[in-house]
Amino acid sequence: MTAALARWSLKRRLAIRLLIVLTVGVLGPSVVMVGAALWAINSMDDRALQDQAGDIVRNLDITASPPVLRLPAALADSYATSGDSYLYVVLDAAGDILATSSPAAEILAHVADDMSPGVFFLVTRPAGGSPWYAYMTTAGPYFVAVAQGGLHDDTLSDSVMRDLVSFSLVTALPLLAVTLLVTFWTLNRAFRQIERVAGEVRAITPGGAEAHLSSEGLPSEIAPLVAAVNDALFRLGRAYEVEKRFTTDAAHELRTPVAVLTARIDTLPPGATRDSLSADAARLSRLVSQMLDVARLDAAPLPMNEHVDLVAIVREAVAALAPLALRDRRTMEMRAPDGPVIVEGHEGALRLAVTNLVENAMLHTPHGTPIDVEVTPQPAIRVLDRGPGVAEAERASIFERFQRSPSATSSGTGLGLAIVAEIAARHGAQAAVTERPGGGAAFEIRWPDAD
Amino acid sequence: MRLLLVEDERELAGLLKAGLKAAGFAVDHVATAADAEAALISGSYDIAVLDLRLPDGDGLDLLRRRRAAGLTLPVLILTARDSLSDRVKGLEQGGDDYVLKPFHIDEVVARLRALLRRPNQALGVNIVIGNLGLNTMDLRVMVADDPLTLSRRELGLLELFMRRAGRVLTKEVIEQALYGFNEELESNAVEVLVHRLRRKLAGAGATPTIHTLRGIGYLMDDMP
Numbered sequence: 112m113t114a115a116l117a118r119w120s121l122k123r124r125l126a127i128r129l130l131i132v133l134t135v136g137v138l139g140p141s142v143v144m145v146g147a148a149l150w151a152i153n154s155m156d157d158r159a160l161q162d163q164a165g166d167i168v169r170n171l172d173i174t175a176s177p178p179v180l181r182l183p184a185a186l187a188d189s190y191a192t193s194g195d196s197y198l199y200v201v202l203d204a205a206g207d208i209l210a211t212s213s214p215a216a217e218i219l220a221h222v223a224d225d226m227s228p229g230v231f232f233l234v235t236r237p238a239g240g241s242p243w244y245a246y247m248t249t250a251g252p253y254f255v256a257v258a259q260g261g262l263h264d265d266t267l268s269d270s271v272m273r274d275l276v277s278f279s280l281v282t283a284l285p286l287l288a289v290t291l292l293v294t295f296w297t298l299n300r301a302f303r304q305i306e307r308v309a310g311e312v313r314a315i316t317p318g319g320a321e322a323h324l325s326s327e328g329l330p331s332e333i334a335p336l337v338a339a340v341n342d343a344l345f346r347l348g349r350a351y352e353v354e355k356r357f358t359t360d361a362a363h364e365l366r367t368p369v370a371v372l373t374a375r376i377d378t379l380p381p382g383a384t385r386d387s388l389s390a391d392a393a394r395l396s397r398l399v400s401q402m403l404d405v406a407r408l409d410a411a412p413l414p415m416n417e418h419v420d421l422v423a424i425v426r427e428a429v430a431a432l433a434p435l436a437l438r439d440r441r442t443m444e445m446r447a448p449d450g451p452v453i454v455e456g457h458e459g460a461l462r463l464a465v466t467n468l469v470e471n472a473m474l475h476t477p478h479g480t481p482i483d484v485e486v487t488p489q490p491a492i493r494v495l496d497r498g499p500g501v502a503e504a505e506r507a508s509i510f511e512r513f514q515r516s517p518s519a520t521s522s523g524t525g526l527g528l529a530i531v532a533e534i535a536a537r538h539g540a541q542a543a544v545t546e547r548p549g550g551g552a553a554f555e556i557r558w559p560d561a562d
Numbered sequence: 563m564r565l566l567l568v569e570d571e572r573e574l575a576g577l578l579k580a581g582l583k584a585a586g587f588a589v590d591h592v593a594t595a596a597d598a599e600a601a602l603i604s605g606s607y608d609i610a611v612l613d614l615r616l617p618d619g620d621g622l623d624l625l626r627r628r629r630a631a632g633l634t635l636p637v638l639i640l641t642a643r644d645s646l647s648d649r650v651k652g653l654e655q656g657g658d659d660y661v662l663k664p665f666h667i668d669e670v671v672a673r674l675r676a677l678l679r680r681p682n683q684a685l686g687v688n689i690v691i692g693n694l695g696l697n698t699m700d701l702r703v704m705v706a707d708d709p710l711t712l713s714r715r716e717l718g719l720l721e722l723f724m725r726r727a728g729r730v731l732t733k734e735v736i737e738q739a740l741y742g743f744n745e746e747l748e749s750n751a752v753e754v755l756v757h758r759l760r761r762k763l764a765g766a767g768a769t770p771t772i773h774t775l776r777g778i779g780y781l782m783d784d785m786p
Binding site: 362363366367369370371372373374375377378392396426429430431433434437438442443444445446447484 | 571573574577578580581615642663664665666667668728729730732773775776777778779781783785
């Protein structure tokens, strides 16, 4: 099968093949029937001529010399009134005419001279028109030739042909139509089930480990495919579960010692040592959290099927960090449209991205400087600071893992912005940093224009 | 105050127990879900601290089971932060508070005290922040030793701020807490109310201040 044919739809393939099968199946027998009919017509003509000749022979008295033809009145009348449609002639061995139906029969006699008894032959009419069909037989030492014409000619077989062809079409066309309708109806019903399964497949989210396609109502030819897909889904789901359990276990195992460390530092007497140990523990804690975030993002694709209001989640994330900002004597402000700004995606991931951007600003700008957050209908999220900004050469690499600005303080992990970039990319958005007019950095997660 | 501590990490439990005892709680410690369930059924605690990950089961399942059986005592949940899941959010909406690991003991104590001040407690409690005090039963407000008179709405707002001191209250939260469902609301009603309360507190010499975070919300704290 050629590649082009292979790409044709099942319906198109079936339609063309059924058309061929039905054409051959309906028209083929018709052709045979026409042939048979024509043969039957011919043999009818032959028998009629033999009968006609028999009548003449029966009524020919060959005991007399010369023989005498005594036709019954009705038969003689038929010949007389046939307008030369029926002819006969009786000849002797020398070819001399002994009896004839009409003067026109002389041509018959002339042609019959060259024929042997028992054959059928055609005699051309001198006046034109379709020829006579003729036959010669013997009666004792004499010869009897008969002919008839103008009745069972080609027009008859033509009309028989036409009738048969139109009859074939009359039966074939509805048959073809019904066959195609039944075929398409059957296929459509089967395809509706396939379409339903396709819908189930489309609805599978990355986290949907327990996804399972139902094979109910499917044609048995498709069922093995669905079963195979279900097997694959099951294996993927199990692999996803293993990854998830690993990161959950890792989270617990890594955080517990940090929690013990933090709690133990809290039992120390207040002072510079406790403060610096506390800061170290906080940085370690942040590193552990962000390593786990990275691991979780790498382990499995996020389900991205939530309608997330950016205004709400940014306000939530900023509100959670605001007490820390106030402790550092900062002002914080958020500008957003009155209504919601909805994007399709993963709420927890987007909240984490905003949290990381604000934490990044708090870590890398001096205490007392303001941090502003904007949500625009673009949609876009912007975190604006009044810190030293990001040098142009570092603006791309700053979003890579462990690529920290040389000017950055020691408190960063080098992972926060990489997580932001990863989450933005998962949402079809882009993370970038530019210079803020009037000084400082403008970090942004921007969705493409909605056109 | 009798407190049930459910934590399977021996060292962390020891440090927590010491810190909570120092803060005035009578602490009973158990390390498994089964022991925790038995202790909760005995029913003689005022509050519980529950680690979600226990060797013989999930803390959240245990809590759900006990809640369904009528457990009412406040529960503070200890959880390892899972930024990408909505589990933490679920807890947040569930009414009980949670603390992320790792945590400072001070933070745990502060959250426990806040939980014990919840209005479902039959006895009125005094909430004190700096030189500002509020009795949640008779709604008397004291600045240092002087009473301060506030309107009904101002009192409601002050209680909201003092119960969630150090945390941001968004405008939506304040609107939902102070105004009826069908009440016609001027768009700046909350701002006007906060402004009036802030002026009255300052006028009376209260040390806690209400910070405005434009576009985000308000926060009360008592930082020098």
